[in-house]
Amino acid sequence: xxxxxxxxxxxxxxxxxxxxxxxxxxxxxxxxxxxxxxxxxxxxxxxxxxxxxxxxxxxxxxxxxxxxxxxxxxxxxxxxxxxxxxxxxxxxxxxxxxxxxxxxxxxxxxxxxxxxxxxxxxxxxxxxxxxxxxxxxxxxxxxxxxxxxxxxxxxxxxxxxxxxxxxxxxxxxxxxxxxxxx
Amino acid sequence: xxxxxxxxxxxxxxxxxxxxxxxxxxxxxxxxxxxxxxxxxxxxxxxxxxxxxxxxxxxxxxxxxxxxxxxxxxxxxxxxxxxxxxxxxxxxxxxxxxxxxxxxxxxxxxxxxxxxxxxxxxxxxxxxxxxxxxxxxxxxxxxxxxxxxxxxxxxxxxxxxxxxxxxxxxxxxxxxxxxxxxxxxxxxxxxxxxxxxxxxxxxxxxxxxxxxxxxxxxxxxxxxxxxxxxxxxxxxxxxxxxxxxxxxxxxxxxxxxxxxxxxxxxxxxxxxxxxxxxxxxxxxxxxxxxxxxxxxxxxxxxxxxxxxxxxxxxxxxxxxxxxxxxxxxxxxxxxxxxxxxxxxxxxxxxxxxxxxxxxxxxxxxxxxxxxxxxxxxxxxxxxxxxxxxxxxxxxxxxxxxxxxxxxxxxxxxxxxxxxxxxxxxxxxxxxxxxxxxxxxxxxxxxxxxxxxxxxxxxxxxxxxxxxxxxxxxxxxxxxxxxxxxxxxxxxxxxxxxxxxxxxxxxxxxxxxxxxxxxxxxxxxxxxxxxxxxxxxxxxxxxxxxxxxxxxxxxxxxxxxxxxxxxxxxxxxxxxxxxxxxxxxxxxxxxxxxxxxxxxxxxxxxxxxxxxxxxxxxxxxxxxxxxxxxxxxxxxxxxxxxxxxxxxxxxxxxxxxxxxxxxxxxxxxxxxxxxxxxxxxxxxxx
Numbered sequence: 001x002x003x004x005x006x007x008x009x010x011x012x013x014x015x016x017x018x019x020x021x022x023x024x025x026x027x028x029x030x031x032x033x034x035x036x037x038x039x040x041x042x043x044x045x046x047x048x049x050x051x052x053x054x055x056x057x058x059x060x061x062x063x064x065x066x067x068x069x070x071x072x073x074x075x076x077x078x079x080x081x082x083x084x085x086x087x088x089x090x091x092x093x094x095x096x097x098x099x100x101x102x103x104x105x106x107x108x109x110x111x112x113x114x115x116x117x118x119x120x121x122x123x124x125x126x127x128x129x130x131x132x133x134x135x136x137x138x139x140x141x142x143x144x145x146x147x148x149x150x151x152x153x154x155x156x157x158x159x160x161x162x163x164x165x166x167x168x169x170x171x172x173x174x175x176x177x178x179x180x181x182x
Numbered sequence: 183x184x185x186x187x188x189x190x191x192x193x194x195x196x197x198x199x200x201x202x203x204x205x206x207x208x209x210x211x212x213x214x215x216x217x218x219x220x221x222x223x224x225x226x227x228x229x230x231x232x233x234x235x236x237x238x239x240x241x242x243x244x245x246x247x248x249x250x251x252x253x254x255x256x257x258x259x260x261x262x263x264x265x266x267x268x269x270x271x272x273x274x275x276x277x278x279x280x281x282x283x284x285x286x287x288x289x290x291x292x293x294x295x296x297x298x299x300x301x302x303x304x305x306x307x308x309x310x311x312x313x314x315x316x317x318x319x320x321x322x323x324x325x326x327x328x329x330x331x332x333x334x335x336x337x338x339x340x341x342x343x344x345x346x347x348x349x350x351x352x353x354x355x356x357x358x359x360x361x362x363x364x365x366x367x368x369x370x371x372x373x374x375x376x377x378x379x380x381x382x383x384x385x386x387x388x389x390x391x392x393x394x395x396x397x398x399x400x401x402x403x404x405x406x407x408x409x410x411x412x413x414x415x416x417x418x419x420x421x422x423x424x425x426x427x428x429x430x431x432x433x434x435x436x437x438x439x440x441x442x443x444x445x446x447x448x449x450x451x452x453x454x455x456x457x458x459x460x461x462x463x464x465x466x467x468x469x470x471x472x473x474x475x476x477x478x479x480x481x482x483x484x485x486x487x488x489x490x491x492x493x494x495x496x497x498x499x500x501x502x503x504x505x506x507x508x509x510x511x512x513x514x515x516x517x518x519x520x521x522x523x524x525x526x527x528x529x530x531x532x533x534x535x536x537x538x539x540x541x542x543x544x545x546x547x548x549x550x551x552x553x554x555x556x557x558x559x560x561x562x563x564x565x566x567x568x569x570x571x572x573x574x575x576x577x578x579x580x581x582x583x584x585x586x587x588x589x590x591x592x593x594x595x596x597x598x599x600x601x602x603x604x605x606x607x608x609x610x611x612x613x614x615x616x617x618x619x620x621x622x623x624x625x626x627x628x629x630x631x632x633x634x635x636x637x638x639x640x641x642x643x644x645x646x647x648x649x650x651x652x653x654x655x656x657x658x659x660x661x662x663x664x665x666x667x668x669x670x671x672x673x674x675x676x677x678x679x680x681x682x683x684x685x686x687x688x689x690x691x692x693x694x695x696x697x698x699x700x701x702x703x704x705x706x707x708x709x710x711x712x713x714x715x716x717x718x719x720x721x722x723x724x725x726x727x728x729x730x731x732x733x734x735x736x737x738x739x740x741x742x743x744x745x746x747x748x749x750x751x752x753x754x755x756x757x758x759x760x761x762x763x764x765x766x767x768x769x770x771x772x773x774x775x776x777x778x779x780x781x782x783x784x785x786x787x788x789x790x791x792x793x794x795x796x797x798x799x800x801x802x803x804x805x806x807x808x809x810x811x812x813x814x815x816x817x818x819x820x821x822x823x824x825x826x827x828x829x830x831x832x833x834x835x836x837x838x839x840x841x842x843x844x845x846x847x848x849x850x851x852x853x854x855x856x857x858x859x860x861x862x863x864x865x866x867x
Contacts, residue, residue: 015192016192031206
């Protein structure tokens with residue numbers, strides 16, 4: 001009898017609900033913070049400033065003659081303008097002194113980095129808008145924080161295979177292995 | 183309200199249930215599956231633009247004009263340069279492995295100083311160069327105290343080395359063995375001068391006596407392209423190829439005829455053929471024709487059969503083939519590219535004179551202009567030099583070893599390695615940790631061909647004066663290395679000598695200018711060609727009269743080292759990828775197979791698979807026997823390129839080194855050191 005009284009005091013379904021809600025909050029709020037480490041780009045590159053200079057996206061992010069995509073520009077491209085410091089921004093000074101003049105490429109953090117066993121053709125996806133897959137950076141003054149998955153080592157924005165497959169399926173494109181894995 | 187055990191369990195259950203509605207489990211599983219693929223040893227791709235850049239790859243003895251494919255600036259594959267006439271899109275099997283060899287674990291990563299037996303420590307370039315200068319300063323002006331061995335037959339680096347030594351009061355620049363040196367001696371014996379060339383592309387019958395022209399002799403890729411051009415797909419062959427040599431090698435395998443001739447009897451074969459041709463009406467306007475005719479007459483069909491085992495009718499058929507050809511060409515050389523005597527060359531070349539093919543089939547190249555006036559062309563051979571070091575006749579204080587591996591690739595290699603121990607200070611300019619570098623006191627790592635300027639003047643065998651040059655493909659070497667010539671030019675400056683240049687690139691530019699060639703066009707994959715000089719040669723009869731007849735010996739076998747370019751060269755161990763092409767009948771585990779025909783095996787009392795010991799001089803090697811009817815009678819064939827004691831895990835300790843049992847003798851009449859006719863005893867173990 002004594003035990004039954006004590007049992008009533010433990011709140012019926014309330015502890016279950018508390019545990020459930022706490023887990024849901026932890027899973028959706030705390031877990032992502034624990035799973036991803038935050039990193040910043042080695043140089044605070046401002047797309048906004050470059051766009052204000054009248055530059056087109058394709059000026060740096062272009063297709064090569066063989067149809068492959070250049071992705072991010074390397075020093076050869078950047079040094080067309082920044083072989084020496086031309087402005088007053090400390091980020092530019094840092095780039096020129098630490099990378100351009102030392103002949104060292106900037107180790108940019110790639111938000112959509114894919115593993116080597118994926119052959120992604122930008123040419124085949126040319127009809128899509130860049131922002132369908134990439135972060136919208138064209139107006140950013142400071143690059144967004146890079147979230148690195150502590151388990152997989154990839155970026156939070158790296159598209160996973162199920163996402164590729166879903167889009168292919170929705171667009172009637174083959175999901176055969178060889179389409180992406182050569 | 184207190185929390186009892188039951189309440190706690192309810193919270194936990196609620197928590198677990200709640201977790202199922204979050205990404206915790208599902209994403210963790212997904213991420214862990216990706217993490218499980220992130221092993222550190224998985225190679226990572228270099229991203230970037232794929233380019234194809236022209237380069238001169240001097241990994242093989244003649245050098246290949248190649249196109250190096252790079253991604254993000256780093257080489258990953260090699261192809262022949264279709265625009266270069268020497269390559270026509272072809273590439274030799276060693277240079278094809280060039281990209282892999284750039285990242286080889288055998289590369290010397292930084293300057294190394296010996297600190298104990300087989301122990302080295304990495305040092306800075308400033309300290310390494312200071313040590314070199316200090317040692318050279320101490321010996322400056324003492325003739326014979328400083329010497330250099332070069333394994334690069336075609337590079338202008340030799341001019342820098344000889345000029346530096348001359349400036350230091352020394353003249354000891356020695357060359358590793360090759361065909362060029364012996365052939366030039368042979369041309370002199372025939373009353374001419376210059377490097378001989380051979381127009382394979384213009385011949386309708388090519389007789390290769392010993393020379394493995396379609397695998398390892400001369401400019402192999404150009405030779406192969408010339409051969410291929412005579413074999414149009416679906417068409418009739420426009421030229422005939424005949425190989426006369428000790429082994430059914432790659433050249434013999436694709437030729438119209440293979441004549442097994444022991445390496446000790448190549449001169450007898452050539453003179454026997456001359457006798458057949460003269461009997462069939464061949465005459466020459468050469469002043470010594472009468473003397474030559476009398477000499478050749480001694481090599482009757484029966485005598486040739488005794489020396490070579492070839493039937494008289496075989497020789498007659500060959501003579502008839504040659505007579506029927508409009509543009510026959512004879513190429514004579516050692517089957518493994520070194521150690522033949524000048525008289526072996528003369529015997530073969532005299533057939534070209536007899537056939538009236540000097541100036542058209544066989545050409546003579548004029549001496550190339552120098553880039554450095556104070557330099558000299560070395561006619562001294564490294565084997566004789568180290569033999570003198572071994573006996574104390576040469577007392578050398580400092581030795582510079584440039585692109586050479588004398589501890590491995592000279593006859594009686596064991597003795598040569600010991601002789602190096604008599605030299606107080608040895609410097610190796612090598613890209614790889616080879617057997618010689620491992621014995622040196624200082625290793626100054628040289629760049630890989632894709633990381634340096636280099637050139638190639640008249641690779642042996644070309645019919646016209648030829649010059650190739652290359653520049654670095656990569657922006658920065660993958661190891662902490664420096665161009666040896668730049669190091670030597672820097673040392674010269676510190677020693678108070680001015681050679682007129684600060685970098686090898688400047689030297690090559692000067693060489694190109696002296697030739698009238700465009701440096702930029704050359705380094706973009708081009709070629710410079712001059713004209714062969716007009717000349718007449720005699721038949722070399724007086725020299726050939728001194729040739730010692732081949733000695734028949736029941737106790738020994740003629741040794742025929744076999745060079746397969748795919749298995750490396752005198753300066754390069756087998757590229758790891760090419761090890762996959764080594765047959766089970768050539769190497770099994772760590773056992774190298776020597777090959778002989780069944781009759782020879784019966785004569786020495788061995789059978790297939792038997793373990794044997796081959797010995798000659800003070801050297802011996804162990805192997806197993808493989809019976810091969812493609813080996814000439816009385817001959818044992820042994821592959822070159824095995825038995826490495828340095829290099830890397832892929833090549834080290836596999837098989838044995840045939841150089842250990844090659845024995846040197848003096849050629850009658852010329853005094854040249856020869857070892858192509860070495861003999862060995864074979865005993866069961």
